[in-house]
Amino acid sequence: MKFISRILVLLGCWFFTGEVSAQEVAILPYKVIANKMIVEMRLNGKLIPMMFDTGGQSSISVSLKESLGVSVNRSREVTDANSNKQQLEIVNLNQVETADGKAVFNNFPFLVFDFEMFSCLGVQGVIGSDLFQNNTIEINDQTKEIRVRAGGMASLAGDRRTIPFAAATGGMPVFSLNMGKYDEAKVLFDTGSDSFLFLKRDEYLKLEQQDALHKIREGEGGGSIGATGRGGMGKCILVEVPEMTVGQASFMNFRASVGNPPETLFGYKSLQYGKVTIDYVNKLFRFEPFKPGKIAVDLKKTWDLEMAVSGNQMVIATVWDKLKGQVEVGDVVTHINGKEIKPMSVCESITKGLPVLKENDQVILMVKTKQGTKNITINKS
Template sequence: MRLFYKVITILLFCVTTVQVGAQQYKTVLPYRMVGGKMIVDMIMNGTPRSFIFDTGGRTALTGEICEELGLEVVDSLVVTDVNSNEAVYPLVLIESLLTPDEKINFRNVPAMKLSKPSPFECFHTDGLIGSDLFVRTIVEIDGKAKTVTITSAENPSTASLRKMLPFVRAGMPIISLQAGVGNAITCLFDTGNPTFLSLKDTDFEALRSAAALEVLSEGYGEGSIGVTGMADADVSYRVRFPLLSVGSTKFKNVDSETSIPPYTLLGVSLLDYGKVTLDYPRARFYFEAYEQENDLECKHYNVGLRVKDGELVVATVWRAMKGQVEVGDKVIKINGKPVGRYDFCESIINGIPELKVKKKTKLTIQTRQGEKVIIYQKE
């Protein structure tokens, strides 16, 4: 298992066109999954670099790589992060962003310069590639083959129009899903989100009133990490949709947790169930499902954990553990054995080995009232 950790998403609120080195083009870009993120390789200004592929974001570079390459600031941009916080970031220009097969060369690409230290350090990447890079292209993402196919858009996708949903907003893969019958949800397809669905709090309130979902548990915990930092701890809900439809494809028992992004997020886990094609110029989202009906029923841990300053701490407390432990309490023993120091990045990518051994794990927690033993388990 992986620990509780929600990493940065930079939402795209400004679409910038770029020049591509050929009139007609096609390239197949392999990707690999690292800690729930899609990682692709590109050649930036003549040097191979790795990037997070993030359809919910805009192209950005770490402060470290900008300084290493001596990239000058040319402008600034206001962005809204995953916690709906706004911040102004400087813009730099990437002279050349070339695919590894050298078939497509994006030139003079505007990119946000992020603050140091790098938010992408754990993924060993120098930034992220966002939807703004692909506004003139068609992008096909195949989760089975682990490839991103980028083509010029003289002709529309060959996918059936019956599998198509229109973008709600041009330039961004924002679409409308159906919860149950007659309950629309506006969602951003965000490959930077490692879950299947992350539910915006205001959408939650509306859908709960319409009886389109059921509340599984109420929790209290740390918020998501965005470009402006971590959101304050707050109440969240774990919910289940008996039925959620992506076009004609039905998903049963879809679980989600509430948060405060500008949109409900349809995450990268959708690629486990079908191929996604984004026709940016025509503002079309296609979902070619492997199966027309899918049951996503699963169980969830009663507390969320994360590594902070080398220690394993409680990040979220769900209803079953309310009054037992609090956010920030430290785990001092696992199955009776004292814990060591943990590496933050390793915990994100591979999890904590001791927590993978059994379905039920005995945790000794240091609380304000003293040591307390709890059973860490799914329910």
């Protein structure tokens, strides 16, 4: 079941570089909830849980803005993971620190908005790439630590695993990688995306023409939840990628979804396979695999349809071609394997899900359709 794929991408960014000091290497521990990285940062003296999102801009909730007693000084337009636009307020925080106090960012701007995922994850905002424009960060998912260093890292320049940022990316970690032996795709390294790779539709069309990937499923469904709300209905496509190379690391035979993000997203799940270093000063990205050799990405099975919570009910969110005509997006699922589905919040669906869908590769759904109630069998493959 896919509930949330892309949380927050705020592009078209400008970056304000506040006064920054980091005399030592700061260690920023994180925990993972629903494939989201949760850190603690000290904002104007208060220790606050935040989501760490390299694809987003630093932001705080409306309630935190009020709690800190800061005033709005301007606003700007942002674009989320579904390419939706919205005008958001901006406040300046006098002091932002890592919990160990070794990295300090003074007079730094934060966007202000309320996002339904904040309460689900127990956070009050986002720490994004804009905060680290004078730093180098290293992310190690095995130790669940982010290391923050002042300035750039000179050793990256001569490392064959290092990839330069693309031109005119506004300081975001956007770079090119190889799909197959010859074809390139431009991606944003986005820890806020819980996918391994989420393809921008234009990029998919180009790569399909070049035979760098193969379509395995097509259907119809709604968008994921982005910063400005859920995306609209549209065509859903699932592809298989035979090979993708990031620096010197080769990923083999994996699946990726196609959608409407502003950039193709190289997401959080990539951190399961290696350590990432981002030198924002010199605009360099490095991926270091945990194991030598070609990397076999875990092949995620998908159901014949996907479900999501709407109004505390489980509804059909995506219908793949195999079930076209039998059910529609928005139909209500009332029972699974004869057992009634209890009312569930969006937060519960994201953080807990339904165990029966995790434990089985085939289930029977009772679905309320426009033609009446029917039972359908769905498979995971």
